[in-house]
Amino acid sequence: MENSFYSAFDQERLNIESPRDDYRSCFQIDRDRILHTDSFRSLQSKTQVFWSGEYDFYRTRLTHSLEVAQIGRSISYYLKKFSSYLGEEYFIDSDLVEAICLSHDLGHPPYGHAGENVINRFMHEEGGFEGNAQTLRLITERIFSSKNTGMNPSRAFLDGVLKYKTLWSELKSSNDGMPPKNHFIYDEQVKYLDWVYEGRDFPIEYTPGKARDAFKSIECQIMDWADDVAYSLNDLADSIRAGFLDVLTIENWAAEHGHSIQPESPLGDLLKAIRRGKVESFVGRKIGDFIQAVELDEVVNFMSGESNRYRYTLLIDAEQRAVCDVYKALAYQVVFQSSELSQLEYKGGHMLSKLWNLLHCQYVLGDSNDGFRILPDPVAKEIEQCADRAAKSRVLCDYIVSLTDAAVNRLYKRLFTPGYGSIGDIV
Secondary structure: OOOOOOOHHHHOEOOOOOOOOOOOOHHHHHHHHHHOOHHHHHHHHOEOOOOOOOOOOOOEHHHHHHHHHHHHHHHHHHHHHHOOOOEOOEOOOHHHHHHHHHHOOOOOOOOHHHHHHHHHHHOOOOOOOOHHHHHHHHHHHHOOOOOOOOOOOEHHHHHHOOOOOOEHHHHHHHOOOOOOOOOOEOHHHHHHHHHHOOOOOOOOOOOOOHHHHOOOOHHHHHHHHHHHHHHHHHHHHHHHHOOOOOHHHHHHHHHHHOOOOOOOOHHHHHHHHHHHOOHHHHHHHHHHHHHOOEEEEEOOOOOOOOOHHHOEEEEEOHHHHHHHHHHHHHHHHHHHOOHHHHHHHHHHHHHHHHHHHHHHHHHHHOOOOOOOOOOOHHHHHHHHHOOOHHHHHHHHHHHHHHOOHHHHHHHHHHHHOOOOOOOOOOO
C-alpha cells in the first residue's frame, strides 16, 4: 500500500544511484545499511552507563540503541492508530524511525560522554568533536562503502539524525571564541544541511543554538523522545541491579530534592517495584505509559509546505514528561555523577589522552622520527595523504572514536604496560 506521507523529495538520496528492482522500500534500505556495518556492531562494546563487559546484564550502546528503536517503532504504530491526522495510506514510516533510532549513537566514542569530552578537547583547534556530528560524518562519508564514501542516505533519514544543526564555528563565535563543549556539527558538514533543506536558509527566528536545534523533523522528534524514555527507565533498571540505587538511597535523594515518595507518585511507584522485586515489569509498564503519552499537532513553518515531515510536531503529555524527568534526574545525580563511575571515566579519559598524544605526535605533527608503525597501515596511509593538519587530525579522530572500550584498553596496555602483549595478539 502506497504511503502518501512521503514524496520523492523525502526519498531522494544524497548521490544518484543506478535504478534497480529492490523488494525493499527506500527506508528499509537505509535501516539495513546501518545494521550491516562495523560501526553499528562496535556499539556492543561501548559504554552506556557501566563499562561494557563488566557484567552480562548491563546495557551497552548497542542494546540501548535496539531498545530506542523498538520504542520508536511503537510510537509510530501508536500514532498511526490513534492520531486523527494519520491513516492507512498516510502515516509515519516505522522503518524510517527505526533506522534513525538505530543510528542515533553511532558516532559515540569509547567510554561514553567522558570519552566524548576528552576527544573534543583534543580537537578544539581542528573543528571539535561531537558524537552526533560524528554520526553524520559516518553516514555521509565513512561507513558501508568499501571506498569510505558513506551509505548514501535518503534525505528523510539524514534529516532524522540531524539532532543538532548549528555549526561549531557559530557556537564558538557566540561564546567569545571559546570552543563549544557539545551540540554542534562540524563546519564542513554545512553542505549536508544545505542538501537536506534544498538550499533554503533558516529564517531569522531560528538563531544558532537551541532555537535552531529545536527545529526537527517528526521522525527526529520521535527518536528524541524514545531516547529519553530508554535513558530514563532502562538505565535506571541497570543502576538498581548494580546496587547504585536502593530504597534508602532513593528516599534520601527524594528528601534532599523535595520529591514525594507517596503511593502513586513517580518515586513511590519505583520504590514499590523495588520492594516487590518487580523492577523489570515496572519498567515495561512505564515504557508503555510514555509511548501512549504522545500526540500530533499540525504546524506551519518554512519546510511544512515541502515535506509532511515538518507539517507535524510531537506533543508529550506534560504529566508523563515530568515523570520521565524525575527518573532522568535520579539516575544522573545518584549514578552518573557518583565517585565510582567518575573514577572509571577518569581512567578511560587518561587512556585516550595517552593514546592520542602518542599518535597525534607521530602521525599528525610528525615530531617523532622513530619509525614505529603503530597505526594500521590503511589508517596511516590515509592520514599521510591528507592535505593539512586539520584533515590529518580528523582521520586520526575517526580511528580513535571507532575503537571500542575493550580495544582502547588492549591498545593502551600493549603500548604502555610492561609485560603485556605478544607478537601473536590480534590487534
